[in-house]
Amino acid sequence: MVMxxxxxxxxxxxxxxxxxxxxxxxxxxxxxxxxxxxxxSYLAVKQALEEAGITIDNVEMVVMGSAPDTFDGFHMKGEYxxxxxxxxxxxxxxxxVGGGTGVFAPIAGxxxxxxxxxxxxxxxxxxxxxxxxxxxxxxxxxxxDPILDRPLKPNLIWIxxxxxxxxxxxxxxxxxxxxxxxxxxKANALDHPCAQVAERITVxxxxxxxxxxxxxxxxxxxxxxxxxxxxxxxxxxxxxxxxDNPVWVTGVGWALDTTWWTNRDLYFPRYVAExxxxxxxxxxxxxxxxxxxxxxxxxxxxxxxxxxxxxxxLAKKGEAPILTREGVTQRDGDLPTCPSGGLLGVGNPIxxxxxxxxxxxxxxxxxxxxxxQVAKEVTTGVCQAWGDLMQVGTVMVMSNKR
Amino acid sequence: xxxxxxxxxxxxxxxTPDLSWKEIMxxxxxxxxxDAGINPRRDVDSFVTCAExxxxxxxxxxxxxxxxxxxxxxxxxxxxxxxxxGLATAxxxxxxxxxxxxxxxxxSKASDIQTFGNVVKFAMDPIWLRNVGNAxxxxxxxxxxxxxxxxxxxxxxxVARVVVKNKNNAxxxxxxxxxxxxxxxxxxxxxxxxxxxxxxxxxxLADGCVVFVLASDKVxxxxxDTPVWVKGVGWWSETYGYDTAxxxAMYAYKxxxxxxxxxxxxxxxxxxxxxxxxxxxxxKELQHIExxxxxxxxxxxxxxxxxxxxxDGALPVNVSGxxxxxxxxxxxxxxxxxxxxxxxxxGEAGRRQLSDVETxxxxxxxxxxxxxxxVAVFGL
Numbered sequence: 001m002v003m004x005x006x007x008x009x010x011x012x013x014x015x016x017x018x019x020x021x022x023x024x025x026x027x028x029x030x031x032x033x034x035x036x037x038x039x040x041s042y043l044a045v046k047q048a049l050e051e052a053g054i055t056i057d058n059v060e061m062v063v064m065g066s067a068p069d070t071f072d073g074f075h076m077k078g079e080y081x082x083x084x085x086x087x088x089x090x091x092x093x094x095x096x097v098g099g100g101t102g103v104f105a106p107i108a109g110x111x112x113x114x115x116x117x118x119x120x121x122x123x124x125x126x127x128x129x130x131x132x133x134x135x136x137x138x139x140x141x142x143x144x145d146p147i148l149d150r151p152l153k154p155n156l157i158w159i160x161x162x163x164x165x166x167x168x169x170x171x172x173x174x175x176x177x178x179x180x181x182x183x184x185x186k187a188n189a190l191d192h193p194c195a196q197v198a199e200r201i202t203v204x205x206x207x208x209x210x211x212x213x214x215x216x217x218x219x220x221x222x223x224x225x226x227x228x229x230x231x232x233x234x235x236x237x238x239x240x241x242x243x244d245n246p247v248w249v250t251g252v253g254w255a256l257d258t259t260w261w262t263n264r265d266l267y268f269p270r271y272v273a274e275x276x277x278x279x280x281x282x283x284x285x286x287x288x289x290x291x292x293x294x295x296x297x298x299x300x301x302x303x304x305x306x307x308x309x310x311x312x313x314l315a316k317k318g319e320a321p322i323l324t325r326e327g328v329t330q331r332d333g334d335l336p337t338c339p340s341g342g343l344l345g346v347g348n349p350i351x352x353x354x355x356x357x358x359x360x361x362x363x364x365x366x367x368x369x370x371x372x373q374v375a376k377e378v379t380t381g382v383c384q385a386w387g388d389l390m391q392v393g394t395v396m397v398m399s400n401k402r
Numbered sequence: 403x404x405x406x407x408x409x410x411x412x413x414x415x416x417x418t419p420d421l422s423w424k425e426i427m428x429x430x431x432x433x434x435x436x437d438a439g440i441n442p443r444r445d446v447d448s449f450v451t452c453a454e455x456x457x458x459x460x461x462x463x464x465x466x467x468x469x470x471x472x473x474x475x476x477x478x479x480x481x482x483x484x485x486x487x488g489l490a491t492a493x494x495x496x497x498x499x500x501x502x503x504x505x506x507x508x509x510s511k512a513s514d515i516q517t518f519g520n521v522v523k524f525a526m527d528p529i530w531l532r533n534v535g536n537a538x539x540x541x542x543x544x545x546x547x548x549x550x551x552x553x554x555x556x557x558x559x560x561v562a563r564v565v566v567k568n569k570n571n572a573x574x575x576x577x578x579x580x581x582x583x584x585x586x587x588x589x590x591x592x593x594x595x596x597x598x599x600x601x602x603x604x605x606x607l608a609d610g611c612v613v614f615v616l617a618s619d620k621v622x623x624x625x626x627d628t629p630v631w632v633k634g635v636g637w638w639s640e641t642y643g644y645d646t647a648x649x650x651a652m653y654a655y656k657x658x659x660x661x662x663x664x665x666x667x668x669x670x671x672x673x674x675x676x677x678x679x680x681x682x683x684x685x686k687e688l689q690h691i692e693x694x695x696x697x698x699x700x701x702x703x704x705x706x707x708x709x710x711x712x713x714d715g716a717l718p719v720n721v722s723g724x725x726x727x728x729x730x731x732x733x734x735x736x737x738x739x740x741x742x743x744x745x746x747x748x749g750e751a752g753r754r755q756l757s758d759v760e761t762x763x764x765x766x767x768x769x770x771x772x773x774x775x776x777v778a779v780f781g782l
Contacts, residue, residue, distance in 0.1 A: 068461040069454070076456075093481060095480070104479060
């Protein structure tokens with residue numbers, strides 16, 4: 001017996017209080033054998049607290065984001081990271097949506113503050129991929145359905161090769177156009193002090209690099225990294241005390257698609273589109289292409305940036321490569337995309353990608369990005385992450401106007 | 403205000419060879435949706451699953467959640483914690499206006515785990531703790547039990563009485579696989595696996611799933627005339643290290659303090675009518691009763707012996723049979739606790755129904771080797 005329920009319109013999005021970001025921090029992304037995950041968390045937290053001008057004693061609650069336990073070889077990794085992340089002696093919770101955690105953890109931080117339960121919430125993301133031997137890919141052996149997928153011995157590069165091929169096929173896109181993203185992001189990363197693989201390369205370098213699983217080549221892919229990032233999210237009355245120009249979180253959204261990635265048309269990330277719709281509705285954005293000034297879509301592969309721009313509504317389906325070719329997405333373009341250098345340039349420590357997504361967007365909108373600051377005047381920006389089996393989209397919209 | 407408008411569960415069983423973990427989740431979810439009278443695909447705004455990867459045997463368990471919950475292309479996420487943390491997450495989502503109706507799910511398919519001790523070991527610090535003497539991790543609980551007994555001047559019988567009470571309570575619970583008509587002598591005669599901890603004082607593993615449908619007050623009043631309100635939630639982490647922990651269930655004390663403050667409870671021992679606390683090791687029940695301020699520091703064992711916490715006592719604790727009767731449900735432990743509280747408050751607890759209950763507390767611990775836990779206060 002299922003009863004009909006009428007949704008009450010207008011009730012939603014009536015939060016208890018607004019949420020502002022007042023500080024961010026991140027460690028250098030690289031293979032960091034000297035530090036444990038706890039130490040990495042500590043370094044990022046320290047930087048964020050200093051930027052916000054508060055101490056750990058002021059923090060009321062802590063949200064941890066960290067992707068698979070198998071990377072570090074820990075069960076209950078969240079508990080292991082607790083002390084380093086400043087989570088001891090306070091409410092501490094770990095959230096997890098695979099690779100999408102990098103933007104999902106700040107979303108969780110958002111509801112800690114927006115619900116009125118916390119006035120100062122610390123969001124920490126940590127990942128240490130170098131502990132996995134021989135390569136982090138070996139941890140991904142265990143992400144597949146044990147009956148239907150695992151016997152095929154898939155790995156992530158080849159399923160993304162399927163997706164890239166499908167995307168190229170549907171919109172008739174050349175690899176040259178996709179490679180431009182890698183060229184742009186790796187060059188952008190030259191200005192990022194935390195970058196792992198920043199370099200000035202050409203489209204030919206990408207096309208001639210070692211084939212991984214065609215059409216994916218070595219320079220189409222971001223590297224595995226170790227790193228951590230942290231964000232301080234606060235209530236308005238705290239933000240007023242700490243800074244004159246906080247950055248406000250105006251919308252959040254997330255969506256998880258079906259487990260059966262084989263049954264979906266991979267050319268368009270509908271989960272990102274759904275998540276973006278939710279976030280834009282909250283932020284009162286109707287035309288994202290016009291209203292978004294700067295974007296940080298998730299770019300673990302160069303085609304993914306384009307894919308996600310389309311999912312976020314920043315480009316029409318199939319239009320993202322054209323915008324890239326025209327230079328619209330350059331740092332001095334009309335829609336600067338991945339001005340940080342993204343995962344392709346700075347590195348890809350799965351959840352700690354928060355450092356180049358949510359943290360970077362905060363720095364851009366607070367005009368604190370230094371050499372990476374985009375040329376145009378910015379008010380509103382969007383960041384996004386993606387994960388699981390090409391399945392989850394997490395989106396956050398920020399604005400420096402309340 | 404946030405209300406529980408639907409509950410569903412599957413199990414609880416010592417083993418479930420006929421159903422996969424996906425089917426357990428589906429069964430519980432369908433029951434919860436039917437109970438709430440909703441269609442998940444249309445009405446639910448957010449789904450929260452509580453799972454730890456290594457318990458599930460997947461590197462990214464979050465991937466396998468949406469289909470069987472009806473959550474495809476919907477806001478769905480995982481919290482790596484107990485059910486009560488998930489409840490707190492849904493609570494915050496509703497309070498922050500992100501959802502009107504949110505679903506929380508937690509399950510245990512412990513019977514799929516072949517080497518449970520080794521899985522727990524992987525949660526320990528690899529340098530200081532993981533391979534101390536190659537012992538089974540339960541020794542940590544035994545050490546804590548010994549310290550607790552010394553501090554509180556308890557005898558072995560004091561702890562054993564918890565087992566007698568809970569296993570007998572479980573006899574009235576159709577979904578408790580480990581109920582038994584046992585006496586104090588039986589418990590005292592059971593072998594000491596981890597001195598001073600006896601075999602019967604350790605909750606055996608069990609399978610099951612619990613799904614809750616939560617709603618904001620406006621929607622809740624449309625859906626049901628008798629919602630059970632989530633009056634308060636609290637969660638707290640003390641520390642990770644065994645060298646820095648206080649071994650006094652500080653996590654439960656602080657989490658309870660947070661939940662009581664939210665619920666406006668100033669004198670828990672008087673205002674709380676009954677409680678479901680984590681008793682995955684028998685001594686933990688006594689420790690948690692103290693931490694929840696349901697009894698004074700040195701009173702819990704004496705009150706237990708006097709029958710104060712019995713089903714017909716002044717403050718019944720673990721009427722469901724607790725984990726000693728229902729089993730260790732891993733991340734679903736808090737789910738079983740919250741479920742029992744809601745069923746009692748609704749008056750749907752069958753043969754074990756308590757009379758005149760208005761406020762109940764559910765508490766869970768994140769199990770060995772953590773010092774974290776959560777508390778939820780429910781009321782009418």
